[in-house]
Amino acid sequence: MDALFSIDNVSFSVREKQILSAISFACVPGEIVALVGNNGVGKSSLMRICAGIWNSPTGTVKVLGQDVHAMVASQRAALITWCPGHLAGVSGISVLQFLSMAQESFRFSKGRLSPSRGEWEACRKALELFDAEHLAHRSTDCLSSGEWQRVQLARAWVNSGRVLLLDEPSTALDLRHVELLISRIRVFASQNRAAVIFSSHDFSFVSALAHRVLVMHNGGIAFSGAPKDLLQENLAQVFGVRFQKGLSPQLGESGESGESGESGESGV
Amino acid sequence: MRITVFVALLAIAFVLNISCGAVALPWYSILFSKVSLDDASKTILEWRLLHAFASLFVGAGLALVGSVLQRLLRNPLADPFVLGVTSGGTLFAVASIIWGFPFFMWGVPVRILAALAGSGITIVLVFAARRMLFKSDDAFGVPLAGMLLNAFFGALLTFGLTISDPSRLGESFRWLVGDIQMLSLGEVVVVGSLVIVVGAVLLRMAPLIATLAFGDEFANSLGFSAKRLRRAGILLVAVLTAVVVSVAGSIGFVGLVIPHAARWLVRSHIAAEWLVSAILGAALVLVADTLARVVVLPSELPVGIFTALIGVPLLVAMAIRWGGVRGRAL
Numbered sequence: 111m112d113a114l115f116s117i118d119n120v121s122f123s124v125r126e127k128q129i130l131s132a133i134s135f136a137c138v139p140g141e142i143v144a145l146v147g148n149n150g151v152g153k154s155s156l157m158r159i160c161a162g163i164w165n166s167p168t169g170t171v172k173v174l175g176q177d178v179h180a181m182v183a184s185q186r187a188a189l190i191t192w193c194p195g196h197l198a199g200v201s202g203i204s205v206l207q208f209l210s211m212a213q214e215s216f217r218f219s220k221g222r223l224s225p226s227r228g229e230w231e232a233c234r235k236a237l238e239l240f241d242a243e244h245l246a247h248r249s250t251d252c253l254s255s256g257e258w259q260r261v262q263l264a265r266a267w268v269n270s271g272r273v274l275l276l277d278e279p280s281t282a283l284d285l286r287h288v289e290l291l292i293s294r295i296r297v298f299a300s301q302n303r304a305a306v307i308f309s310s311h312d313f314s315f316v317s318a319l320a321h322r323v324l325v326m327h328n329g330g331i332a333f334s335g336a337p338k339d340l341l342q343e344n345l346a347q348v349f350g351v352r353f354q355k356g357l358s359p360q361l362g363e364s365g366e367s368g369e370s371g372e373s374g375e376s377g378v
Numbered sequence: 379m380r381i382t383v384f385v386a387l388l389a390i391a392f393v394l395n396i397s398c399g400a401v402a403l404p405w406y407s408i409l410f411s412k413v414s415l416d417d418a419s420k421t422i423l424e425w426r427l428l429h430a431f432a433s434l435f436v437g438a439g440l441a442l443v444g445s446v447l448q449r450l451l452r453n454p455l456a457d458p459f460v461l462g463v464t465s466g467g468t469l470f471a472v473a474s475i476i477w478g479f480p481f482f483m484w485g486v487p488v489r490i491l492a493a494l495a496g497s498g499i500t501i502v503l504v505f506a507a508r509r510m511l512f513k514s515d516d517a518f519g520v521p522l523a524g525m526l527l528n529a530f531f532g533a534l535l536t537f538g539l540t541i542s543d544p545s546r547l548g549e550s551f552r553w554l555v556g557d558i559q560m561l562s563l564g565e566v567v568v569v570g571s572l573v574i575v576v577g578a579v580l581l582r583m584a585p586l587i588a589t590l591a592f593g594d595e596f597a598n599s600l601g602f603s604a605k606r607l608r609r610a611g612i613l614l615v616a617v618l619t620a621v622v623v624s625v626a627g628s629i630g631f632v633g634l635v636i637p638h639a640a641r642w643l644v645r646s647h648i649a650a651e652w653l654v655s656a657i658l659g660a661a662l663v664l665v666a667d668t669l670a671r672v673v674v675l676p677s678e679l680p681v682g683i684f685t686a687l688i689g690v691p692l693l694v695a696m697a698i699r700w701g702g703v704r705g706r707a708l
Contacts, residue, residue: 185601
């Protein structure tokens, strides 16, 4: 199958410190890819480069064979949706207005400035998908972190592009909504024949959802594969904790247990 | 509809403004009097109508400029007064007074053009300073740049006034404190149409500018150039500010207080927030202007005194009532 989305030889540095070096990978339509790695390894930077917001000085980012930086901005926005990890709510902007921004540039390119009735309806539908329709008229700075995350996800769903980039989409969600998110992402990927790339630190979420996991380490992709095929030794080396079968870390057993002297139980 | 409440408020302020003064012209006598008004009353009415319209446009313009700037710069302190734009305009206008230029020269309103030039230059300087001296996303960058310019222009002003002919101090003083200048019908029409046209464009742009509130990267990811969007917004704001300052000198607090009030009253849509801000700004200046006219009869005090006298307690009251001016992300 042809690649829907591909990045090739992407490097990036901030203040002369190299963050990403020569990263390449490609996704086919319908594929769900997870980015995992330690804090500061460059997951969010890679996301921004994939979204075409940051420019890699060396490499190329292509969607449907087209370089994202050669595209008209509104065309790029229609194809790629980026859901940033840290977005602050803004006072005086309601949830519905926030959602309507998803299609702002499309409207603008058509010379329209306010959403049509159908577009408002699409926004409401997207809120319903994430169990957030009751928040429609709330101000975006007056939501709990989980509610705000669902609203941001709904915004990404308003714009049904071909590439969906989600930066830590499940961090603030309760289990019920993580479950909901998993099914929504699966449907999104198969219905739109889209590539979904997400980053996460939640390995049960990753192994339940991802077709392929890219493990980032030292500015590159250390190794990759389906969640069940990842080797425990490799994972342990990258993350510094032991892993059971697949992607289940064994937490609380680093040897530095409490002062109560129960360390004898944590045998080999 | 809540917007009708605000419009009604504005209408009351407007009628009050026209009826009060050294000569009372009660609204019922204007509208329903069987005997037509005598010539003196007619002249006063005409004069007051012009003045009221000028106040209305000044107030609406100032509040709208404050609202838009606060959103564009993501800074609750952004307002033409704080940014030093009004003092830049005032400096140029006062300079033209000190150097003895008449209000009109060869049919050109020199003072208004001077104020236009002054505020235009200042707004460019503020943004240059913000970019060069401070990190552009820094919350303190803009107010600091404004403070620098305010201090610098203030010193220049004091210097100019100290060495100038004392007979011109009185005229300069009204500009310094902020006052609605006496405008002819033509000038009111020009100012009014500029405020309305630029204001309408800004209101239409509100949904685009709203995307900037979530950060430049977010706006870029939606397919906008945040930089170009901000530049367009700032250009429009600069024009509007310059027009307002050229008419009213350095009127403070309208552009700072009213946008906060509007943000507390309208919590859903930026365009609605801006519209309410413009309406309330107009009402505040009309009320301040009325007070300026009736407090010490028959003299008329500069309106800038009263926008500050009303604005400061209003801001404090709002802060107490709604729990803090700061603390809300823009």
